[in-house]
Amino acid sequence: MSGANRFVPTLRTGQAHPHPAPIGGDAYSAVELMPGYRLVILDQRKLPLQERYEFVSRVDEVADAIRNMLVRGAPAIGITAAYGLVVAAYAARGDAPSFLEAMSAADALLRASRPTAVNLAWALDQMKPVVANAANLPFVQRTEALAQAASGLHRAEVAACRMLGAHGLTLVPDGATILTHCNAGALATGGYGTALGIVRAAHEARKNIRVIACETRPYLQGARLTAWELHKDRIPVEVISDSMVAHFMAKKAIDLVVVGADRIARNGDVANKIGTYGIACIAAAHGVPLYVAAPWSTVDLKCSSGEDIPIEERPERELSHLPLADGNQLQLVPDGVGARNPSFDVTPARLVAAIVTERGLARPAGEASLANLRNG
Template identity: 45%
Template structure:
């Protein structure tokens, strides 16, 4: 019997016939590949909050399909009633996770469709919403491929690459962000040696990154989070690639807890740290990392999750932030679908967005 390969599944999909959101339940990986179907608002909210679907781009795609599915269930017969329902459902889904900017970005983009098409019948607005959600997913794939190409230009065949958390295919529609250079390099015979931090306390590096890279035939070695200094000290790491959930205008970056530790260690050993960031995760309205709201999660994730028996004393205080902020001074470059931004980021990120605006304008003119 042929063994299932996680890379053969879509991270997020829409079942158009049944009007359902279809995702891999990532809380069950790597032990079990379970596909779940979601239709109700609470189910979709829970899937995002409980990390059944996670990773900023995948959350954005799931939110876009999710709000379309919920909107399609509306019985409103006027635009005003339909929009009022839409706003409530949008705000509800947006409350599931506060740090990943892609969540609000995708939901705002879907709301804009409703506002732009208000002269159309509700049925036609729904058709436009479906197409917009599909386009958000298609863009995700194109963006990840472009990030992979730019990221690949920063390394050479045979290099050692360290990554933290999971910014792979399981966090996106395809390729991933931080893993995109790795996958493209594998296709082209670069034979990278990859070190994946386990990423406590939710173990996305151990359960997800190591799993998908190994499934793809990549030379991957799993290490505990506190081993990053050891492998860098030995000269085994030539670059660090990580994803992110939000980038501030000055280049400060919020990513999975522990990323700032990796960056500080890498700075000591003169190993460049690259943030792989779709422009949808760059928030130019947030001036610095100090302005990014950091999600705090339940203590049980630290004290007992993944253990057969509780591993910490009852009643002990627990601090469990989901993310930390890496100072822009520790970042060698921010890899986007429009190129690599370098310090000073206030300037280079504006240039990236100028390229994006020009690209959007060019495509729009091409359709006219």
């Protein structure tokens, strides 16, 4: 990969993908397809101190970017995986059988990169018929067919976030203080955001809101990413440690909780960043509503309950060591002591006041309300 210090929207103009601006947004974007069928990915590990973009031109690099969390957040992972198939198609210049073989291998590689976020498999499944239909096209046309399909998924996800934000706006009182956990903003979705989409919609409606962002140990997505996004958009935000949530709820300093999701089961159970379940329990004890914001692509109707959601175990070192700005790591745990590092937990539907999607609200969260959105 080669680095790029800033995002340059005009790189698209007059090229193979003539979009007037990045799909994800003019100021910054988690991932974009560039001329020459390369991806440019904002390395979210460098934030908030450095806004650095990486150019990716091989499908194994795309899988590594997902696995190593250069890009993260369920919708953004799905978008990146779809673009990964475009990168793979550009490299597969043989006849139809060899093209299909190469694309099958690329699909398997991308699908295995992170298991919990259902959007990854969803996006790859959406691309499957496009791959099959493009196999007999000339090389340039089949690559472009995949590029258009993946860009279409990207646009649809951003549009879904904006619609979701409009629905969620009704849940936010004027003057509210909103707690959020992890990062469910433009960086996690390809544009606008889910939980932060509701925050942005409320801000755009001139509601006098402010946000408290949990730091979200151990990867600090709240402190590094959510705070960076909101501060960049001039939305008032403060950071607290994860262990301070109960204190501030007892002080009545939080009016509602809005979080994203990586997978929502058919019964309304929600998998989200580790720590969400604890916040949900605290919120329930204090009568504070917790809302989950996610596009419909995050709802997995094939998954009956949270017990069936695979929970990703991240490397111990992410918990036992703290990355430093100079590239070194500060060891936090004594030598010889192990660490457990599940990346997600499951919040039962009974603790979720509503699930907000672009199709509307599932309220209360559960199988019946989700079925109404599916059938509607």
